[in-house]
Amino acid sequence: MLINKDYIYLDNAATTRIDDNVLKEMIPFMSEFYANSSSSHLMGKKVKNEIVNARELVANLLNADASEIVFTSGATESINAVLKGIVANSDKTTKPQIITVATEHSAILNTCKYLEEIGFEVIYLPVLQSGILDIANLKNVISERTLVLSVMLANNETGVIQNIKEITKIAHQFEALMMTDATQAVGKIPVDVKDLDIDFLIFSGHKFHAPKGIGGFYYKQENKFVPLIHGGGQENNRRSGTSNTSGIVGIGKCAEISLNQLDQDIEYIKKLRDRLEQELLLIEGTFVNGHSAERLHNITNICFPNIEADFLIGMLRNICVSNGSACHSELIEPSHVLIEMGLSSEDAFSSIRFSLSKYNTQEKIDYTISKVKEIVNNFQT
Incomplete structure (x- = not known):
C-alpha cells in the first residue's frame, strides 16, 4: 500500500x-582515490587510468573513438562550447548563417540569440503539428552560407525523435557542420555517431542515471573549434579544468550499464x-x-x-x-x-x-x- x-x-x-552500481563505483574516488588526475604520483596515475577507462566506456555507448569524447559539466556547457567554438573558428563573411529549430532546448535557443547579437544570422525553423521538423522547409533555407545546423535528436518535452541521419545528409550537401543535442536520447535509445555521420553530439549524465555535473560532447576529429574554457589543457586541450573524477567514473559506469541493458x-x-x-x-x-x-x-x-x-x-x-x-x-x-x-x-x-x-x-x-x-x-x- x-x-x-x-x-x-x-x-x-x-x-x-x-544507478546504485554507478554510485558504488564513484564513492572510492571521493574518499580513497581523491588525487588530481594530472598529478604524476602513483595515486594520480591510477585516477588518470580510471578516466581513460570511463572515456572508452562512453565512446563504446556512442560507437565513437575515445579521443572524440570531451567531458564537461553537462549539456548546457557542451552546447555553449560547441556552438561558440565553431563560430570562433569560422569566417563570418563566407558562412554567416546558423540554422536551428524553434522547439529546441533553451540552452540552444539562448546561445543562438547571443550569436545573433554578435552578428550571425540565425534561422529558427518551425515544426509540424507532430513536432517533426519539416524537411522540405529545411531544404528551402539551407545554403552554402550555412555554417552549422543544430537539431535536437529527441525533444525534452514531448520525446519526439527527429530523423537526424537524413538531416545530417542535407547539412553536409552544403558543407555545413551538423550538431545534435542528444541529451534526452543517449543512454535510452541506440545512438551511433558513425551511422548518423554527425559532427558534434551533446550528452549529459544526469539524464540517464549518472550524477549531475557531468556530461560532454562528441566531435568528429577533423572538425576544429576554439575551446570555450582555457587553462591547463585538460581534455586534450578541448576543455580545461581539473577533471571531475568521480563524475567521469560515474558516467563511464552508467554508459556500460546502459549499453548492456x-x-x-x-x-x-x-x-x-x-x-x-x-x-x-x-x-x-x-x-x-x-x-x-x-x-x-x-x-x-x-x-x-x-x-x-x-x-x-x-x-x-x-x-x-x-x-x-x-x-x-x-x-x-x-x-x-x-x-x-x-x-x-x-x-x-x-x-x-x-x-x-x-x-x-x-x-x-x-x-x-x-x-x-x-x-x-x-x-x-
Missing part, C-alpha cells in the same frame, strides 16, 4: 536517480508508459502532444483540456510530474515547444509531461492512473 510520504517519480526527463530497459519502460498513456486517454478530451510513433519510449505529454497543469500537479502531491522543461518550470508562460506545435495557450497550460525510468513499477503507475482520474473527475463534476 502506498502512503503519502512515498514519492512516485515520473519526472525523469528533468533528472534521474543515480538498453533493449531490456526499452521494453520494460515502454510497457509502463503505454499503460499509463492508454488509461489516461480514457479521460474525456485528453490527447497526446507529439508524434505517436517517432518518440522516446519513456515520455508521454498529455493535455487535460480546461484543467491547469499547475493545479493538477499540486493535487497529485507525492507524484512528481512536470508541466514542461525543468529549466522553465517556474515561468508563468506556456511551453514554447507546444505553442510551436500549434497548441493554444490554454491547451499548452493544460499539458503535463510524464517521463518514466527503469525504477518505476506497475504498482506505482496504476496508483498514478487512479489518482489522476480521481482528481480530473472531481474537477469536472
